[in-house]
Amino acid sequence: MPDPLNTLEWDDFRLVLAVAEQQGLPAAAARLGVAHSTVFRRLGQIEALLGTPLFERHRTGYAATAAGEEVAALAARMQGEITELTRRLAGQAVAASGEIRVATSDALLHGLLLPVLSRFRAAHPGVRLDIVTGNAAANLSRRDADVAIRASEAPPETLVGRRAARIAWALYGIAGLTEAEAPWLAPGDPLSSLPAAGFLRRHVPAGRIAARLDSVLALAAAAEAGLGIAHLPCFLGDARPALRRLAPPETALASDLWLLTHPDLRQAPRIRLFLDFCAAEIAGLKGLVEG
Structure with a gap:
């Protein structure tokens, strides 16, 4: 009979190690960049395979x-x-070279990623970056992009990658505006799937909407200009001196920041190098991203 340990994959060992070191599933899931339910399910499968419990609950x-x-x-x-x-x-590795087509949103690019990309290029001048911004998700299966850096609660199962951080959102406005009386700025139709858009549909009467904007970056600029108050990612709102938080970050509006690529590309040296570099840089910015 084959040794059960020989049937385990490296990711299974990583999972057991994470649970042992973190002494719990939520922290282990955060370290691994996967859902709590995934850790719970896979741990049960590993224990069943080995025929013995690995942890006491x-x-x-x-x-x-x-x-x-x-x-x-x-x-x-x-x-x-x-x-x-x-x-x-x-x-021993040969320096990575070639082009990487990166798809992201304008808010992430201008509010978070440009310094990261600048440092990447300084460290790896042989790699050229082709950056595409937009609210629509690029189709990596069609090679619309090599890498997608996106906020998402449910990235496509056809892609691989890692969760880099949890993006906090809060309510912002200029001095003198209050949540009770100020007009609101709403995400437009291209942003209708955002939790912030759903919040406004449920809680804010249409008569209090001053304007709708089709990008999160435009929402931040409009709020800074005093057009109204708006829910914004904290990395955008906190970076604008004219804006102030009108309320603490709202958990229900948060979303995960993912670094994604197609399975066929993940072992390409330039792609692996880029993903590892961005993950490390964003880890250093978690305080900003997570509010």
């Missing part, structure tokens, strides 16, 4: 059993060896 979290400690220790050794090998190979 307590009200305060997850504690590794003796078997769980062994699997987590093995995963930690594997991770160390992979990291060492990666460092060695990186020293």
